[in-house]
Amino acid sequence: xxxxxxxxxxxxxxxxxxxxxxxxxxxxxxxxxxxxxxxxxxxxxxxxxxxxxxxxxxxxxxxxxxxxxxxxxxxxxxxxxxxxxxxxxxxxxxxxxxxxxxxxxxxxxxxxxxxxxxxxxxxxxxxxxxxxxxxxxxxxxxxxxxxxxxxxxxxxxxxxxxxxxxxxxxxxxxxxxxxxxxxxxxxxxxxxxxxxxxxxxxxxxxxxxxxxxxxxxxxxxxxxxxxxxxxxxxxxxxxxx
Amino acid sequence: xxxxxxxxxxxxxxxxxxxxxxxxxxxxxxxxxxxxxxxxxxxxxxxxxxxxxxxxxxxxxxxxxxxxxxxxxxxxxxxxxxxxxxxxxxxxxxxxxxxxxxxxxxxxxxxxxxxxxxxxxxxxxxxxxxxxxxxxxxxxxxxxxxxxxxxxxxxxxxxxxxxxxxxxxxxxxxxxxxxxxxxxxxxxxxxxxxxxxxxxxxxxxxxxxxxxxxxxxxxxxxxxxxxxxxxxxxxxxxxxxxxxxxxxxxxxxxxxxxxxxxxxxxxxxxxxxxxxxxxxxxxxxxxxxxxxxxxxxxxxxxxxxxxxxxxxxxxxxxxxxxxxxxxxxxxxxxxxxxxxxxxxxxxxxxxxxxxxxx
Ligand code: HEM
Ligand code: SF4
Ligand code: SF4
Numbered sequence: 001x002x003x004x005x006x007x008x009x010x011x012x013x014x015x016x017x018x019x020x021x022x023x024x025x026x027x028x029x030x031x032x033x034x035x036x037x038x039x040x041x042x043x044x045x046x047x048x049x050x051x052x053x054x055x056x057x058x059x060x061x062x063x064x065x066x067x068x069x070x071x072x073x074x075x076x077x078x079x080x081x082x083x084x085x086x087x088x089x090x091x092x093x094x095x096x097x098x099x100x101x102x103x104x105x106x107x108x109x110x111x112x113x114x115x116x117x118x119x120x121x122x123x124x125x126x127x128x129x130x131x132x133x134x135x136x137x138x139x140x141x142x143x144x145x146x147x148x149x150x151x152x153x154x155x156x157x158x159x160x161x162x163x164x165x166x167x168x169x170x171x172x173x174x175x176x177x178x179x180x181x182x183x184x185x186x187x188x189x190x191x192x193x194x195x196x197x198x199x200x201x202x203x204x205x206x207x208x209x210x211x212x213x214x215x216x217x218x219x220x221x222x223x224x225x226x227x228x229x230x231x232x233x234x235x236x237x238x239x240x241x
Numbered sequence: 242x243x244x245x246x247x248x249x250x251x252x253x254x255x256x257x258x259x260x261x262x263x264x265x266x267x268x269x270x271x272x273x274x275x276x277x278x279x280x281x282x283x284x285x286x287x288x289x290x291x292x293x294x295x296x297x298x299x300x301x302x303x304x305x306x307x308x309x310x311x312x313x314x315x316x317x318x319x320x321x322x323x324x325x326x327x328x329x330x331x332x333x334x335x336x337x338x339x340x341x342x343x344x345x346x347x348x349x350x351x352x353x354x355x356x357x358x359x360x361x362x363x364x365x366x367x368x369x370x371x372x373x374x375x376x377x378x379x380x381x382x383x384x385x386x387x388x389x390x391x392x393x394x395x396x397x398x399x400x401x402x403x404x405x406x407x408x409x410x411x412x413x414x415x416x417x418x419x420x421x422x423x424x425x426x427x428x429x430x431x432x433x434x435x436x437x438x439x440x441x442x443x444x445x446x447x448x449x450x451x452x453x454x455x456x457x458x459x460x461x462x463x464x465x466x467x468x469x470x471x472x473x474x475x476x477x478x479x480x481x482x483x484x485x486x487x488x489x490x491x492x493x494x495x496x497x498x499x500x501x502x503x504x505x506x507x508x509x510x511x512x513x514x515x516x517x518x519x520x521x522x523x524x525x526x527x528x529x530x531x532x533x534x535x536x537x538x539x540x541x542x543x544x545x546x547x548x549x550x551x552x553x554x555x556x557x558x559x560x561x562x563x564x565x566x567x568x569x570x571x572x573x574x575x576x577x578x579x580x581x582x583x584x585x586x587x588x589x590x591x592x593x594x595x596x597x598x599x
Contacts, residue, residue: 054485187514
């Protein structure tokens with residue numbers, strides 16, 4: 001059933017119709033990356049929050065406790081995982097299918113792209129009755145993903161490893177690679193502040209992302225959540241795009 | 242012919258015995274972390290190399306750097322280094338004053354063109370053509386530029402010369418700037434701190450005088466031997482930090498037990514300085530040991546980050562003074578409310594159009 005993809009598009013005289021019900025969109029590495037990132041970002045957000053505003057004091061002797069140490073360890077480990085996964089994701093954008101690239105390069109200079117962003121916006125403002133069908137991301141989502149997620153994540157990884165380099169010490173790999181970030185912001189305290197602000201930026205992204213994914217799953221004409229689990233995009237109707 | 246004048250000559254003339262001189266050399270080697278083999282090398286250098294004069298200028302400042310410097314732990318170090326420096330120009334410490342003092346400054350610049358070290362305490366204000374700081378009838382800005390022109394290297398004493406410090410804090414009415422903003426063509430060694438630790442100051446200047454080279458500097462121009470680690474990296478309260486044991490309030494049990502001061506705003510984790518290793522007042526103590534958090538006095542713009550007692554500091558970029566969590570919760574709250582409203586409208590719309598969807 002699945003391999004009959006795009007069969008009807010050959011009939012040029014008719015409006016484009018997608019008769020098939022499923023397309024393979026997200027390959028396994030992309031799905032794996034997505035869920036690894038979800039878990040890591042949740043870990044980073046929670047542990048990061050408590051690094052800046054620590055939990056109430058632990059009773060007992062210092063030697064019997066290592067709470068802050070564990071929290072920071074979890075943060076740094078998740079930081080490494082998220083960063084390595086992100087690099088892997090960039091690699092997959094180069095070698096994977098065309099949908100793997102959407103995240104990183106929204107076609108900002110194509111007029112039609114912006115028209116469709118407009119259409120999506122009207123749909124979100126309840127001004128369009130029916131949304132369009134998209135195999136990959138819809139244009140608005142692509143734009144939001146790029147600006148909130150790709151840029152936000154890049155910012156967090158760079159500032160995160162700059163702070164991490166301070167702990168590893170001068171001359172460490174993280175200091176050599178990212179140490180220049182500290183004077184760029186002024187001083188270490190400023191990098192902490194912006195790194196924390198970056199967390200809130202990602203919190204807003206996650207809130208919106210989760211809401212929109214659930215809403216679209218219910219209200220649009222295609223599947224979303226199950227797609228990121230199994231990889232297949234299901235369409236709910238056979239009407240033209 | 243006229244023999245060259247060495248540091249050793251000068252010291253002997255100042256009444257320092259050979260025995261004291263040799264002691265000084267081993268002390269210096271130890272202070273710089275150089276090992277005993279270096280003591281004879283230092284002695285040799287000081288006996289044979291032509292002495293390097295030091296000019297010490299004072300701009301917009303509180304003189305805390307000088308105050309710190311003259312309290313250097315070992316009296317020998319202080320005497321030796323001071324006897325070397327007071328030879329030349331330091332309007333606060335030198336014997337001569339007025340025109341005589343200014344004449345000495347000029348003479349040294351002429352005689353040792355390209356060879357002297359310029360040490361700057363304080364910084365120049367740029368507003369009103371530098372009129373907020375006048376030395377010898379002229380703006381300090383002019384004196385600084387003039388003396389810097391022929392200097393071999395420049396030391397920026399303290400946070401004023403290095404970053405701007407209190408006179409450059411918002412709203413900076415005199416437009417005071419760190420010296421690297423006006424001297425752009427010379428190596429500048431930053432020795433920040435408000436004030437810097439005495440042993441750090443004498444260590445840096447001795448290193449430069451004895452070896453005739455700059456100490457190894459970090460990315461921002463600070464000597465690595467004293468500024469490569471944060472207070473937090475060597476703080477004796479660090480085990481309490483890792484354990485998650487904090488002073489929550491100034492008079493609580495944790496404060497009495499000497500827990501970590503992170504939650505009451507200690508800036509040790511973001512401050513590069515040697516306090517937790519070298520300490521202050523002949524190695525007696527340092528702020529954290531006395532029960533108060535580090536205020537980050539050796540960091541750029543430390544006056545402008547809000548309260549010294551807050552862990553999360555303020556952001557000024559948005560024209561408001563709020564910390565990251567205040568901004569973050571407000572924005573996330575707004576977005577959350579918008580999502581809830583949007584979800585409600587979506588549900589109503591969907592109910593209305595239930596029939597005509599498919
Ligand atoms: C989704 C991504 C991330 C989030 C939401 C996040 C969140 C946070 C937060 C809220 C803080 C506390 C800031 C403060 O109040 O001073 C923090 C600190 C820190 N983060 Fe992240 N972070 C992220 C990614 C990373 C990455 C990739 C690294 C790299 C290893 C990293 C390393 C650090 C370090 C070293 C600190 C300072 C810890 C300390 O001062 O003890 N972070 N992070
Ligand atoms: S008192 Fe300050 S420097 Fe010491 S461990 Fe706590 S936060 Fe770090
Ligand atoms: S502990 Fe911090 S604030 Fe205190 S003198 Fe040292 S660097 Fe400055």
